[in-house]
Amino acid sequence: MSATQKPRIPSLLKKYLMALSGLVLVLFVLGHMIGNLQFFAGPEVINAYAYHLHHLPGNPVSLWLIRLVLLATLLIHVWMAVLLTKENREARPDTYLDQKTSVATYASRTMPISGVLILAFIVFHILQFTVRVVPEHYDKTIGESSIEVGHVPLEYFDVFAMMVAGFSSPLISLFYIVTMGLLCMHLTHGVSSMFQSVGLRNESWRPKLKAAALAYGWIIFLGFASIPAAVLAGFGKDYLADKEAQWRAAAAVTTQSH
Amino acid sequence: MELNSNIPDGPMAEKWSSHKTKIKLVNPSNRRKYHVIIVGSGLAGASAAASLAEMGYQVSCFCYQDSPRRAHSIAAQGGINAAKNYQNDGDSIYRLFYDTVKGGDFRSREANVHRLAEVSVNIIDQMVAQGVPFAREYGGLLDNRSFGGAQLSRTFYARGQTGQQLLLGAYQQLSKQIGLGAVKMYNRHEMLEVVLVDGHAKGIITRNLVNGKIERWAADTVVLATGGYGNVFFLSTNAQGCNVTAAYRAYKKGAGFANPCYTQIHPTCIPVHGDQQSKLTLMSESLRNDGRIWVPKDKAAAEKIRKGELNPNDVAEDDRDYYLERKYPSFGNLAPRDISSRSAKEVCDEGLGVATSGLGVFLDFRDSINRLGKDVIAQRYGNLFDMYQCITGDNPYETPMMIYPAVHYTMGGLWVDYNLESNIPGLFVAGEANFSDHGANRLGASALMQGLADGYFVLPYTVGHYLGRQGIAKAGEIKSDHPAFDDAEKAVRERIDKLLSIKGDESPRSFHQRLGKIVWDKCGMARSKEGLEEAIKDIQDLRKEFWTRVRVLGDGDELNQELERAGRVADFLEFGELLCRDALMREESCGGHFRTEHQYTQEDEEVQSGFLSEGEAKRHDDKYNFVGVWEYQGDDVEPKLNQESLVYEEIEMATRSYK
Amino acid sequence: MHLHLKIWRQKNGDESGKFVSYELPEVDEGSSFLEMLDIMNEQLVEKGEPPVAFDHDCREGICGMCSLVINGEAHGPERATTACQLHMRHFNDGDTITIEPWRAKAFPVVKDLVVDRTAFDKVIQAGGFITARTGSAPDANEIPIPKPVADHAMDGAACIGCGACVAACPNGSAMLFTSAKVGHLNSLPQGQAEKYSRVTKMVDAMDTAGFGNCTNYGECQAVCPKEITLDFIAKMNRDYAVARIKNFFNKAS
Numbered sequence A: 001m002s003a004t005q006k007p008r009i010p011s012l013l014k015k016y017l018m019a020l021s022g023l024v025l026v027l028f029v030l031g032h033m034i035g036n037l038q039f040f041a042g043p044e045v046i047n048a049y050a051y052h053l054h055h056l057p058g059n060p061v062s063l064w065l066i067r068l069v070l071l072a073t074l075l076i077h078v079w080m081a082v083l084l085t086k087e088n089r090e091a092r093p094d095t096y097l098d099q100k101t102s103v104a105t106y107a108s109r110t111m112p113i114s115g116v117l118i119l120a121f122i123v124f125h126i127l128q129f130t131v132r133v134v135p136e137h138y139d140k141t142i143g144e145s146s147i148e149v150g151h152v153p154l155e156y157f158d159v160f161a162m163m164v165a166g167f168s169s170p171l172i173s174l175f176y177i178v179t180m181g182l183l184c185m186h187l188t189h190g191v192s193s194m195f196q197s198v199g200l201r202n203e204s205w206r207p208k209l210k211a212a213a214l215a216y217g218w219i220i221f222l223g224f225a226s227i228p229a230a231v232l233a234g235f236g237k238d239y240l241a242d243k244e245a246q247w248r249a250a251a252a253v254t255t256q257s258h
Numbered sequence B: 001m002e003l004n005s006n007i008p009d010g011p012m013a014e015k016w017s018s019h020k021t022k023i024k025l026v027n028p029s030n031r032r033k034y035h036v037i038i039v040g041s042g043l044a045g046a047s048a049a050a051s052l053a054e055m056g057y058q059v060s061c062f063c064y065q066d067s068p069r070r071a072h073s074i075a076a077q078g079g080i081n082a083a084k085n086y087q088n089d090g091d092s093i094y095r096l097f098y099d100t101v102k103g104g105d106f107r108s109r110e111a112n113v114h115r116l117a118e119v120s121v122n123i124i125d126q127m128v129a130q131g132v133p134f135a136r137e138y139g140g141l142l143d144n145r146s147f148g149g150a151q152l153s154r155t156f157y158a159r160g161q162t163g164q165q166l167l168l169g170a171y172q173q174l175s176k177q178i179g180l181g182a183v184k185m186y187n188r189h190e191m192l193e194v195v196l197v198d199g200h201a202k203g204i205i206t207r208n209l210v211n212g213k214i215e216r217w218a219a220d221t222v223v224l225a226t227g228g229y230g231n232v233f234f235l236s237t238n239a240q241g242c243n244v245t246a247a248y249r250a251y252k253k254g255a256g257f258a259n260p261c262y263t264q265i266h267p268t269c270i271p272v273h274g275d276q277q278s279k280l281t282l283m284s285e286s287l288r289n290d291g292r293i294w295v296p297k298d299k300a301a302a303e304k305i306r307k308g309e310l311n312p313n314d315v316a317e318d319d320r321d322y323y324l325e326r327k328y329p330s331f332g333n334l335a336p337r338d339i340s341s342r343s344a345k346e347v348c349d350e351g352l353g354v355a356t357s358g359l360g361v362f363l364d365f366r367d368s369i370n371r372l373g374k375d376v377i378a379q380r381y382g383n384l385f386d387m388y389q390c391i392t393g394d395n396p397y398e399t400p401m402m403i404y405p406a407v408h409y410t411m412g413g414l415w416v417d418y419n420l421e422s423n424i425p426g427l428f429v430a431g432e433a434n435f436s437d438h439g440a441n442r443l444g445a446s447a448l449m450q451g452l453a454d455g456y457f458v459l460p461y462t463v464g465h466y467l468g469r470q471g472i473a474k475a476g477e478i479k480s481d482h483p484a485f486d487d488a489e490k491a492v493r494e495r496i497d498k499l500l501s502i503k504g505d506e507s508p509r510s511f512h513q514r515l516g517k518i519v520w521d522k523c524g525m526a527r528s529k530e531g532l533e534e535a536i537k538d539i540q541d542l543r544k545e546f547w548t549r550v551r552v553l554g555d556g557d558e559l560n561q562e563l564e565r566a567g568r569v570a571d572f573l574e575f576g577e578l579l580c581r582d583a584l585m586r587e588e589s590c591g592g593h594f595r596t597e598h599q600y601t602q603e604d605e606e607v608q609s610g611f612l613s614e615g616e617a618k619r620h621d622d623k624y625n626f627v628g629v630w631e632y633q634g635d636d637v638e639p640k641l642n643q644e645s646l647v648y649e650e651i652e653m654a655t656r657s658y659k
Numbered sequence C: 001m002h003l004h005l006k007i008w009r010q011k012n013g014d015e016s017g018k019f020v021s022y023e024l025p026e027v028d029e030g031s032s033f034l035e036m037l038d039i040m041n042e043q044l045v046e047k048g049e050p051p052v053a054f055d056h057d058c059r060e061g062i063c064g065m066c067s068l069v070i071n072g073e074a075h076g077p078e079r080a081t082t083a084c085q086l087h088m089r090h091f092n093d094g095d096t097i098t099i100e101p102w103r104a105k106a107f108p109v110v111k112d113l114v115v116d117r118t119a120f121d122k123v124i125q126a127g128g129f130i131t132a133r134t135g136s137a138p139d140a141n142e143i144p145i146p147k148p149v150a151d152h153a154m155d156g157a158a159c160i161g162c163g164a165c166v167a168a169c170p171n172g173s174a175m176l177f178t179s180a181k182v183g184h185l186n187s188l189p190q191g192q193a194e195k196y197s198r199v200t201k202m203v204d205a206m207d208t209a210g211f212g213n214c215t216n217y218g219e220c221q222a223v224c225p226k227e228i229t230l231d232f233i234a235k236m237n238r239d240y241a242v243a244r245i246k247n248f249f250n251k252a253s
């Protein structure tokens, strides 16, 4: 039986790649969430933040470098996840008639599924907010708005309005909130598991890390989900309506002038 | 039968070292031309296989379990002796030697025992180097405890799992050699025959237990390290698969079987709970340090306790008989194994026994808990109490434990000379399977020592000595197509076919149980001429019944545990008779062998003077100071007794007293 | 007590198996689980049906041979207890008990409830030892070993190689077993010389034997009769990383 085995990437190497890529993603998600929470500080703040992100020193190389690293990390994470899941299914082809689970959490047992759904979310999310092509045309209506960068006033794409517009669709908001729930689950296992995978967990630290992972997962969930939830509850609605009116008017002017 | 013990000349303390200098050596480059078969992967087998392979011999090793790591050595709890004198309490090689000879009730061969004591120190070094995690003191040095009545602390231990840790050490060395290709390991292979060519052991026949294949294996020499035969009693502390088959097959091929009647009964086991019980569990003897052994004085009270109508805690102090404390005031509850076992039997025979079966006595911690507190007791024995509770469901902190003696170890075994070679040239026997070092009674913590001594420090020399004597021209000369293999294989096949073809109505297990009952009742803790004669007859009848009525389901060419058991039981049915014959022949009591006719009574001056109490074992050194070696003469023919007389040069024979 | 049993029957490794139901009218609650199976087998023999094959030897929880999944749990419902040490008083009259073999690709079924665990031996053969030539050892007290280190090593060494960890792991991973041995040997001073080669070789052997990867479920620890902890897995992960890094730089230089 053993002779027929294909050579595998050593199991522990896979685990390390999984954990390290997970760590990068964990840090990114946290940063991203903190950044996004500036949404509640109003259009000026979040729009300025978006501006900064897109005008990092060394732009545009730096931005693309960061994107590349993130993409590579995600690819490694997903690739390892696929290998692990596939090999693990092969290693345990049959289940028990009356399968009992003693300690493995629901989150840990659904990592591949939550992962795949998160991946689907990321694709959608980038198409929506970065490439801005889904849902169709919604962003075409969004124009620029004034921000201040180092006391210099200038006009920049209105990310705030985009977020409000995006989340005005209950379906999309719901999709976000559900996925954030999955992400929360993925992280409640993932963050503590990460420490185990790199050998930094022991009997006395395990409960503490578990609690930290749980807290982290919930923070991420609440932080992110608060945005679509707030929009559904009406946050920024008036602003968007005002702005839309302005942009429509401006657009009318431009068309006329042609 | 020629029994030459081949004890080297010279003073006792120099015999082994001078023997080693004179022994034949095999040139390292020639060693790989020799093939050594080792049957058994316990302490003795695994250590021998690893060492011989390391030296360069080609080794094949066999065991019946699914992995060599599971040999029954794994179950030893207590510890291993060595004359290290790390405690500076005056231990020495001589003292260990002396204690072992005395403990064996002067029925062992001095020279072997002395060598055992000598190499005991190397064993500890070797095992530590391999990573055996022996218990340590806070300073980081090895810890010791005292064991089995010895007056010093010379026992090394690894929690309650010393045997496991030692076996895993040896298993790891064996595994290394398997990984290197120097040992070929055959798991789930049962040896069913030894093959002799011109009187020398040159191979074996095995059955592959997974697919039933009968296979032949040729070699230049064969080592049997197949463990003890305690399972002849059906219930014992042995593993289910422990058997006499390998040794008995060799006996039937002409190897002498020495002292089969020397069996050891351990006093502190968990009592039998019913007639479906399959094995007995040992509770460490250390419990006797703080537990007090008693039975009710009154039969009616005992009866009520058995029925569950009376709580033992309600039996008043005056109504309890602390019989060991009464009979042996100075040793009390710590009287030696054989004496405490026999006393338990006596009180139970009188109808004072507790436990549902009536075969049990109390081991009560009430007084120690009151004196020392529950915490101290829990610290000392917590895991044993848990184990007891796990098995019986009773909480020993609240109700007294119940214990009863059980068969634990067999001192008898195939006869071997000083080189551990049997009277069949080229057939070596090591570990519990041989008779060599423990005489009529084994001291605690010395079987592990012996297994490792044999495998690591004796066989690597003496096997080479045999091969060297054969000469390199003979290396690998015998192949498995030799006609002797045809005959042996045929015999094995016929036996299996016969077992399968009887298609009777009673399971092998049931026969085993019936045999066990006969041997336990009549050749257990107390034996008498009358009982033994009955037993021999009963066993003969049972054997006949077996061969007409046994039902072995399934086929020979598959994994068939019924067939495995049937084969083992068939051998036990013959061997059980030999055991009883030996017990009948030995008209004395010594060590684990107690003949009711031979005990000290009021008439003896030792009793009158108070040196011994009534009922102590009475040796007859004038007539029975020999190893009884049985020679097979044919099926259903009385075997022939040969004698190797024992000479005590170093130690003066004496009567044991524990009063 | 009266029991209904549902037992996996499989003639051999090549044929597929199925569950078969049996009735057991009378078992003493003081019997061990394996004695219960003995009784059932005797009953089958009486009826002329082939008895159920199952592995067992010591029946005192130390040899690691017994290997039953009882009602979906490796070694049954009691913590820190092997199947052979499990007693019937933990079940109720009238219970239905499902009994299955270990299930993992690396442990193919041989017959009924018997599986082939030689994959474990292969892992040990790859590096689960300390090289110490017979007769070459220095005095045992030459290297003092602090008690906590010796105790920790013993915690890992207590593993009985039963395979319940693999059976319980939804990934069929042998991490607990392998890490227990790595942890035992790598924490002792005697084991230092081969520390890094040991961990890489044993992990490789574990992978080639067809065991799955660990995703930190922790089921293994829950069923382990010897209470080996996940700490050993973490420690092995650590040792492995150091080994790879050392190896990388050794190759590079």
Ligand SMILES: Cc1cc2nc3c(=O)[nH]c(=O)nc-3n(C[C@H](O)[C@H](O)[C@H](O)COP(=O)(O)OP(=O)(O)OC[C@H]3O[C@@H](n4cnc5c(N)ncnc54)[C@H](O)[C@@H]3O)c2cc1C
Pocket (backbone or CB within 6 Å): B039, B040, B041, B042, B043, B044, B045, B062, B063, B064, B065, B068, B070, B071, B072, B073, B074, B075, B076, B077, B078, B079, B080, B162, B163, B189, B190, B191, B192, B225, B226, B227, B228, B237, B238, B239, B242, B243, B245, B246, B282, B408, B409, B430, B431, B432, B433, B444, B445, B446, B447, B448, B449, B451
């Ligand atoms: C419960 C218990 C506790 C003990 N405690 C202690 C203690 O504290 N201290 C102490 O010193 N001693 C103790 N002993 C005794 C000691 O453990 C044994 O005597 C010793 O380990 C025997 O080792 P061995 O190598 O001779 O045989 P075993 O370890 O029994 O090995 C026998 C080997 O032979 C193989 N085998 C047997 N028959 C066949 C066959 N027909 N074909 C192929 N292979 C076969 C088996 O597979 C196995 O590998 C204890 C014994 C028991 C039962």
Ligand code: HEM
Pocket (backbone or CB within 6 Å): A015, A018, A019, A020, A022, A023, A025, A026, A029, A074, A077, A078, A081, A082, A084, A085, A111, A112, A114, A115, A116, A118, A119, A122, A186, A187, A189, A190, A191, A193, A194, A195, A197, A198, C214, C215, C216
């Ligand atoms: C994009 C799709 C994703 C997939 C398919 C996926 C899949 C998986 C899977 C199967 C595991 C379990 C592996 C294991 O426990 O060893 C895992 C672990 C993990 N994932 Fe993801 N995941 C994805 C995205 C993410 C994201 C976005 C994050 C962070 C925000 C993340 C963080 C983690 C962490 C921290 C672990 C734990 C690593 C470890 O145990 O060592 N994952 N992922």
Ligand code: HEM
Pocket (backbone or CB within 6 Å): A029, A032, A036, A050, A053, A067, A118, A122, A125, A126, A129, A130, A159, A163, A176, A183, A224, A225, A227, A228
């Ligand atoms: C409610 C939740 C979220 C909101 C409101 C949100 C918002 C945004 C916005 C506005 C952008 C565009 C930034 C810009 O281009 O200026 C963006 C980009 C991005 N988001 Fe989110 N996000 C959310 C959740 C997530 C989650 C959970 C993940 C990952 C798992 C994620 C991953 C990304 C990525 C990868 C980008 C692309 C960054 C780039 O431009 O390279 N987002 N997000």
Ligand code: SF4
Pocket (backbone or CB within 6 Å): C158, C159, C160, C161, C162, C163, C164, C165, C166, C176, C177, C180, C220, C223, C224, C225, C226, C227, C228
């Ligand atoms: S780690 Fe535990 S479950 Fe796994 S083999 Fe060892 S003892 Fe059995």
Ligand code: F3S
Pocket (backbone or CB within 6 Å): C168, C169, C170, C171, C172, C173, C174, C175, C176, C213, C214, C215, C216, C217, C218, C219, C220, C221, C230, C233
């Ligand atoms: S259950 Fe399996 S996933 Fe890892 S923690 Fe144990 S090996």
Ligand code: FES
Pocket (backbone or CB within 6 Å): C055, C056, C057, C058, C059, C060, C061, C062, C063, C064, C065, C066, C082, C083, C084, C085
């Ligand atoms: S039979 Fe030995 S551990 Fe269960």
